[in-house]
Amino acid sequence: MLLYFLITCLSFFLFSKSLSLKPLPPWACEARTLLSFWFNNRPSLGSSFKPAKKTMPRNPKPPTASEVVSPAPGEMSVLDLPDLALECILDRLPPSGLCSMAGVCSSLRERCVSDHLWEKHLKMKWGKILGPAAHREWQWYIASGNDLGCVDKQAGHRGFVKLVSLIRSISSLFRSKVVNSLNFDGFGDENKQQRQSNSSSSLPVDSIMNWYLALETGRFWFPAQVYNRENGHVGFMLSCYDAELSYDPHSDTFQARYPPHGRRAVAVEKGVTWERLRAQPIDASPHHLHVSDCLNELKPGDHIEIQWRRNKEFPYGWWYGVVGHLDSCDGNENHCHCHLNETVVLEFNQYTLGSRWRRTTVNRRDHREEGNEADGFYGGIRKLKSQEEICTWKRLWPVSVLE
Known part of the structure; x- marks a missing residue:
């Protein structure tokens, strides 16, 4: 090419x-x-291809209407x-x-x-954290008549200045026939009236470009999941919970809003990095029990995620664990028959030996939600088949063993 x-x-x-x-x-x-x-x-x-020093000025300004040259006929x-x-x-x-x-x-x-x-730019930057739920949220967002709106008059960060210039240029392209200057002084009443008068030529709201810009500005909140929520709180280590996210172009991080549950209000976390985000692996509400379809194939050494919630009012989170051996098994692969037993042992090795959170069992045949108000409720199970998912969990492993 x-x-x-x-x-x-x-x-x-x-x-x-x-x-x-x-x-x-x-x-x-x-x-x-x-x-x-x-x-x-x-x-x-x-x-290899260095342009002449005088071909372009350092800070070129967009051409005005009088400077735009159209080719002569022929x-x-x-x-x-x-x-x-x-x-x-x-x-x-x-x-x-x-x-x-x-x-x-x-x-x-x-x-x-x-x-x-x-579409290429959207998939390259946002593809790993945008799932079906985010697509539906975007459709609702544009159907409700939301637009990119104005960008805050803030400066001082190089990346954010470029972003403002990008949004300003798009606004001027589709709401005026003349290319306006890309500076921070263009949000006055006169320009505002001009944009309103030219709204008929605005960027199509259902375009991928519009979605990309809505994500980049942080004006569009979308659903995804956050590993180790609330800044790695010890009560959420090696878990992944649903949240609403908004991108912060200043710091290249996200702001997360966790839904309220029980008596607890909305929890907000700032500075969430890209490495702690993913799209929902199961397209369902966090309050719905996942129907496990992998129980019959589980065997010791398999990596799994299991739904868990503190009580019936809480949403489910996904917790990382591995399939262990029964007490009657010595762990020898040549003599192990744990995969034939109806009971499946699940181990959470981030907790110390003897902890009530270290180990639990589920029935392979008729497992539904199991638990109580003291130890919480265990829900659906999904087997991890992707090495990338397994490596992500291992990378998030706590520095010290949890109690």
Whole structure:
């Protein structure tokens, strides 16, 4: 693909030489802009293709309406480049680059907001923590008429400044025919009235690009699960609970809201890192008992997650454990028949020997919810078959043994 792209660039160079003394058409300058965006985002190529120092100013400002040059009748445009070459360039741009290129013209804008371009960015950054529940929540969110709205007037963090510029550029692209300046002073009454008057040309709310921007700004709260909730509270070590999450672009972390239960109010945790998040493995309410479908195949050494809750008013959380041996078994694999017994031993080795939380048993044939108000209630079981899931739990293992 890269070879084809370089051949296309070489053809373009030879074609420009064939124009002899005639001035280059406007599309040549536009093509140079596209190429500069692509090469600037390929660090491995930056050393081989260094642009001239005076080609671009340090802080380029978006062109005004009078500065935008349209090709004269009969002249070629950047859109006359082969579709494959143009798509290759756009496909390699980051989200901020796509937003910038969308300001060149309406035709490029239609290309740059295409779902197939943004779907890749959505999956790459958000795919591991967005499950079916998050998709349903997004559909409800856009159906209720929510929009990106305004971005807080805050600065001081480099990543957040880029994010504000990205959102500002999209807002100006779809709510005005002129590309506005990307600074923090553009949220005045005059611009606000202009955006309202041009709301008919806004970005489609059901587009993947809109979803990506809603996630990036933190305005969209979505359901997911958090490992070791409430900053690794000892009472939740090696567990995973449902929560509503909002992204914080300042710190590249999340804010989590845990639903209320019993007499306990909503718990809020800030600074949740990406490594402590996952999408729900089971698409169901945390108050619903999971019907176990793996009991007959469980054997000593298998890694499992089991639902547990303190009492009937609490939601279930998923707790990590392993299948152990019966008391009558010496643990020798050549003589072990634990997998044939109706009783399945579950061990939680993060707890010390003798702890009431260290070990429990379930019936292989008719296991439902078991337990009491003192020791809590054990629910459905799911067998972990993914090595990635198992490694995640081991990485979260507590430093010291729990009581």
